[in-house]
Amino acid sequence: MILPGSQLYNLIxxxxxxxxxxxxxxxxxxxxxxxxxxYYFDFALGTLLAAILIGLTFGSLGWDGFALTDDLRIAGKxxxxxxxxxxxxxxxxxxxxxxxLSVAGVTVAYMLGLxxxxxxxxxxxxxxxPAGNGAMLAGGAVLVLGAAILLGVAFRMQALARLVVxxxxxxxxxxxxxxxTKGQLLAIGGGLIGSAYFPLMNSARSGxxxxxxxxxxxxxxxxxxxxxxxxxxxxxxxxxxxxxxELSAYFTGKAKSHWLGIAGGILWYIGIASTFVVARAEDxxxxxxxxxxxxxxxxxxxxxxxxxxxxxEFAGAEGRIKTIVMVALxxxxxxxxxxxxxxxxxxxx
Numbered sequence: 001m002i003l004p005g006s007q008l009y010n011l012i013x014x015x016x017x018x019x020x021x022x023x024x025x026x027x028x029x030x031x032x033x034x035x036x037x038x039y040y041f042d043f044a045l046g047t048l049l050a051a052i053l054i055g056l057t058f059g060s061l062g063w064d065g066f067a068l069t070d071d072l073r074i075a076g077k078x079x080x081x082x083x084x085x086x087x088x089x090x091x092x093x094x095x096x097x098x099x100x101l102s103v104a105g106v107t108v109a110y111m112l113g114l115x116x117x118x119x120x121x122x123x124x125x126x127x128x129x130p131a132g133n134g135a136m137l138a139g140g141a142v143l144v145l146g147a148a149i150l151l152g153v154a155f156r157m158q159a160l161a162r163l164v165v166x167x168x169x170x171x172x173x174x175x176x177x178x179x180x181t182k183g184q185l186l187a188i189g190g191g192l193i194g195s196a197y198f199p200l201m202n203s204a205r206s207g208x209x210x211x212x213x214x215x216x217x218x219x220x221x222x223x224x225x226x227x228x229x230x231x232x233x234x235x236x237x238x239x240x241x242x243x244x245x246e247l248s249a250y251f252t253g254k255a256k257s258h259w260l261g262i263a264g265g266i267l268w269y270i271g272i273a274s275t276f277v278v279a280r281a282e283d284x285x286x287x288x289x290x291x292x293x294x295x296x297x298x299x300x301x302x303x304x305x306x307x308x309x310x311x312x313e314f315a316g317a318e319g320r321i322k323t324i325v326m327v328a329l330x331x332x333x334x335x336x337x338x339x340x341x342x343x344x345x346x347x348x349x
Contacts, residue, residue: 001071001214002062003280007287010278014287014295017274020267021114022302025106027264028098029311034257035242036102037235038250040095042258044228046265051221054273059214068214076209080219083211086200087223093117093194094268095231096186099240104155104183105313110303111151112184115332116191118296119144121198122339128199132289133345140338144297147332152184154324158317186240205279213276220276221269271299289343297336304329 004010028039059068072080097113119141126137159179204219205211211219236245275296281287307313314325 001060001066001068001212002058003213003277004285006285007281010281010285010287011291011295013274014278014292015298017271018295018299019271019302020274021271022110022299023306024264024267024271025098025101025109025303026306026310027260027267028101029106031257031260034253035239035245035249036095036098037232037239037245038253039257039261039264040098040228040232041250042261043098043265043268044091044225046262047269048221048225048265049262050266050269051217051273054269055214055218059212059217066212068212068218071212071215072218074209075211075215076207079204079207079209079211082200082204083216083219084223084226086197086204087220088227089200090194090197090220091224091227092231093190093192093197095228095235096190096193098190099235100183100187100190103180103241104187105307106311107304107307107313108151108155108183109187110300110307111328111332112148112187113191113194114303115144115148115297115300116188117194118300119335119339120192120195122293124195124198125202128202132343134342136338136342136345140335140340140342143331143335143338145335147328147335148188150324150328150331152181154314154317154321154328155184156181157321157324158314161318161321182240201276205276213273213280216276217269217273220272290340293340293343294336297339300332300336 004013028034028036028043031039055068059071093113097109097117100113101109123137123141126132126134156179163179201216201220205213205216233247236247236249239245278287278292308325314322317325
């Protein structure tokens with residue numbers, strides 16, 4: 001299998017992966033009125049296709065002669081089950097974030113959902129294997145959470161301002177100034193649930209019979225595909241917004257919507273697979289934990305960038321709302337720096 005042979009190559013791979021992870025949501029936004037429950041079937045298919053193709057190419061080539069099939073033959077059944085369970089847990093969190101994306105936009109989905117997922121996962125990993133400065137890590141995590149809350153406040157204020165405009169123009173039947181917090185709650189819930197995949201993944205790849213990065217990715221993707229049918233059917237019957245859907249609605253979608261879903265799954269898998277490969281680095285190729293954490297959290301910034309400047313989700317917002325958004329982004333950056341550098345500072349120093 002092909003593994004980056006230096007710290008630099010590992011960091012480049014991770015940076016490219018996080019760019020993909022911060023970008024995949026655009027494929028759903030482009031589908032416009034296509035429901036996320038239906039989009040997700042294609043997303044899961046794209047994930048599995050990417051896992052198999054990458055496994056049969058990068059996972060089966062290289063000078064060491066160790067192929068994906070060898071990895072799957074050696075790995076224990078319990079490890080494979082853990083990898084699928086990790087995929088199922090992560091998938092529930094990611095689908096909740098996708099639901100948040102459909103009702104609250106890209107910025108909220110990333111700043112609340114993905115930021116909380118990654119930060120909570122890093123904190124969880126610290127308690128499983130303490131290393132670095134726990135107080136600094138906790139402080140950074142609190143700041144990231146604070147930034148997410150501030151962004152949620154800004155979104156609520158913006159949604160309320162838009163509702164008032166619609167009421168003045170007579171474009172809504174409602175006469176109450178009520179704004180749903182459904183999007184924020186979905187993102188937060190998705191982030192917390194999704195973070196539980198970290199310990200499962202660590203268990204799946206640990207030990208002599210643990211899965212390698214490419215085999216890990218295949219079983220992770222299988223877990224996503226299996227659980228997608230369960231989760232999507234649940235959300236189709238109890239929708240986040242809109243009317244309940246029949247499964248037949250999937251076959252009425254445009255080809256463009258299906259291809260975008262597959263592309264989204266491929267982009268997302270490249271992002272997550274990069275973390276599997278980098279985690280397998282050995283000796284001098286192991287990148288600095290500070291750099292790894294910083295690059296992973298940068299995926300949140302990439303997603304927020306798309307939401308703010310690509311989709312202009314806060315365009316036309318009044319000055320105080322834009323100020324709150326900028327303050328939230330600043331606090332997030334400070335918190336992310338704290339979470340990242342906590343890995344390099346010992347408890348004593």
